[in-house]
Amino acid sequence: MRRIAIFTDDPGWHGKQLCRAFAERDCVAEYVSLTACRIQTAGIPLLHIPGFEQKLPDAVFVRGVPGGSLEEVVFYLDVLHALKLLGVPVYNDGHAIERSVDKAMTSFLLQNAGLPTPMTWVLRDRDEALTVAEQELAAGHYLISKPLFGSQGEGIRRIEKSTDLFWLTSSHGIYYLQRFVECDGEGYYDKRVFVINGKAVAAMRRRGISWLNNVARGATCEAIALSDEVAELAVRAVAVLKMDYAGVDIIRQRDGSLSVIEVNSVPAWKGLQSVCGVDIAACLVQDLLERHVGQSA
Incomplete structure (x- = not known):
């Protein structure tokens, strides 16, 4: 055994x-x-x-x-x-974990591969970070300040006005700033797509009580029909980061285009499974055993 x-x-x-x-x-x-x-x-x-x-x-x-x-x-x-x-x-293996746990590298790899992802700045100098933030605010864009390493919405702030710059936070001296993406329709929501071995196996809509759509922050889960467009983008994002499986967060922007917000190499799926009717754990175990251990069904 x-x-x-x-x-x-x-x-x-x-x-x-x-x-x-x-x-x-x-x-x-x-x-x-x-x-x-x-x-x-x-x-x-x-x-x-x-x-x-x-x-x-x-x-x-x-x-x-x-x-x-x-x-x-x-x-x-x-x-x-x-x-x-x-x-x-x-x-997932160590290299996949490295590529996704580091938000700077995730953003770089997605952009380098030509996948739609929010405009992002990662830099060391606080004065330069403040300049970027001031320019974005002057152009009418909100910003998100994130810790370089983190999950479930911890340590994330939205910068909406100049006084918010006092709250500009660094992650051990590194500033990660990302243009805030407004979703289409009313309220705040995104789509979480679960990809296993190059296939989108399940998806849901996460509707936040605020601009944060994390289930750990009170977002509700809703079943959705997964379109080919969204599924293909999620699969491409996981392929770029070379993962066995991942949870991909995607937003449809107000102009109708899609944007990859995050790719999680250690995603939770309790909320997703509650609305999708797919046994995620069974799918993950089957993929691991059949592709990597050589145990067929």
Whole structure:
């Protein structure tokens, strides 16, 4: 029986869903914290994964990467990279995590590939950041200030007027500024598209109680019919970032065009599953086992 490691510090509902889906495929899944792993070049195996001392896992599902100092985050990614080098399938792998957890690189890669994404500035100098913000406000554009690393809407501010510049926040000295995108229609909403192995398998509309559309911030989930246009854009975004699976946030702007707001390599799906009727965990586990472990249905 194959043994799978699920990297997470907070298994919760998603962990239970994954364990159930793995069990249905005759696999045993165990939770492991990346904080408890270690690299050890003094012996065999070169990696110490708690619970897998005698034999490394048959595959790893990355459900969460802890925050921390730069050194800590680099170490967690080192563990993911090392596992893959040792022949253990990692889903999503370290490179995919790196490309998406860093909002600057995500914006760069999407724009470089010609995909529609909001105008963004990432810079070190505060005076230059203030100049960018003042110019955007003078041109009639709101701005979003985001931490370079973060999720679920934490640390995000909207800059609407000059006095808001006092709240211009940096992420350890780096300023990430993005032009605020007004969606078409009334209120605030975007579309979350879940992509697995190059296919859009489910989607929903997230309607926020404010300009933030995160479910963790009170947004409601609504079922939608996924258009070919939206599905194709989501799939292209995931392909650019070279991910096995991802949650892609897309907004239709007031001029009718689409824009990719974010690509999440460790997306939650509890809200999505509540309205789409798709067993997301089963789809993820099937893709991991069939493509990377060689276990067919």
